[in-house]
Amino acid sequence: MADGTEAVADPTAVRVALWRALHLLVDAPPHVLDDEVGLRLADPGEGWRARPDMDPRETRLMRASIVARARFVEDLVIERAARGVGQYVLLGAGLDSFAQRRPRIAAGLTVFEIDRPGPQAWKRRRLAETGYGLPDSLRLVPVDFETQSWWELLPGAGFTADRPAVVASTGVTMYLTREAVEAMLRQAAALAPGSALTTTFMPTLERIEPEERPLRRAMEQAARSSGTPFISFFVPEELVTLALRAGFGQARHVSAAELSERYFAGRTDGLRPSSGEELLVATV
Numbered sequence: 001m002a003d004g005t006e007a008v009a010d011p012t013a014v015r016v017a018l019w020r021a022l023h024l025l026v027d028a029p030p031h032v033l034d035d036e037v038g039l040r041l042a043d044p045g046e047g048w049r050a051r052p053d054m055d056p057r058e059t060r061l062m063r064a065s066i067v068a069r070a071r072f073v074e075d076l077v078i079e080r081a082a083r084g085v086g087q088y089v090l091l092g093a094g095l096d097s098f099a100q101r102r103p104r105i106a107a108g109l110t111v112f113e114i115d116r117p118g119p120q121a122w123k124r125r126r127l128a129e130t131g132y133g134l135p136d137s138l139r140l141v142p143v144d145f146e147t148q149s150w151w152e153l154l155p156g157a158g159f160t161a162d163r164p165a166v167v168a169s170t171g172v173t174m175y176l177t178r179e180a181v182e183a184m185l186r187q188a189a190a191l192a193p194g195s196a197l198t199t200t201f202m203p204t205l206e207r208i209e210p211e212e213r214p215l216r217r218a219m220e221q222a223a224r225s226s227g228t229p230f231i232s233f234f235v236p237e238e239l240v241t242l243a244l245r246a247g248f249g250q251a252r253h254v255s256a257a258e259l260s261e262r263y264f265a266g267r268t269d270g271l272r273p274s275s276g277e278e279l280l281v282a283t284v
Contacts, residue, residue: 013094037097164194189247
């Protein structure tokens with residue numbers, strides 16, 4: 001990953017943004033997510049599709065997971081906004097583009113993007129350079145996750161603790177200790193009634209499809225080699241229990257099979273999300 005203070009793009013965030021764009025270019029419609037904003041922000045150059053990590057065949061499972069989780073989170077935010085929830089917090093926002101792609105919905109929310117200072121400063125610059133800018137509804141909240149508490153910094157950005165919110169964290173928990181994951185759950189469970197948390201997690205190896213296990217092992221090795229090892233894996237039932245113990249009124253596991261049925265049913269190309277990443281949804 002990029003250094004936490006240097007104003008450069010985070011490679012992981014860029015890769016996710018490019019996979020979202022690749023979905024539109026190589027996968028047949030209907031598309032699960034229509035997102036080219038991240039590609040514009042990343043500005044990877046004309047040869048980006050020749051990158052080894054952009055091979056259409058090799059990235060099918062992960063690409064499908066990336067767009068499925070993004071669509072699920074956005075559907076949850078839209079559903080909660082219809083119930084009157086007015087705050088949306090993204091932990092480790094990366095190159096998320098909800099505020100740019102869904103301006104009408106975002107205008108009715110206050111969107112708080114939490115990320116490390118350096119990559120977020122780079123994103124702020126790219127938003128200006130590409131003409132997107134920062135709408136009034138969007139707050140960028142820089143946090144040094146090693147030394148600062150995102151929860152304590154939110155009020156300074158305009159977050160109102162006694163109003164309900166949706167908190168989303170995707171592609172983060174595997175880098176956190178179990179203790180840090182439990183702390184995140186406790187903090188989110190302290191939100192106002194009507195709030196919801198959704199987070200992705202990596203199931204333990206034995207809980208993913210056998211044919212996907214070599215890919216998981218390769219991903220773990222690559223993460224270790226890059227200095228950002230995967231730390232935490234969960235049995236889904238265990239994470240649900242931790243969420244309830246943290247103080248949520250309800251919690252449920254959203255499996256890859258459920259995502260597949262929801263967003264990929266009827267496809268003839270076999271595109272489906274990986275069982276190596278699933279979601280938790282918990283409500284206050």
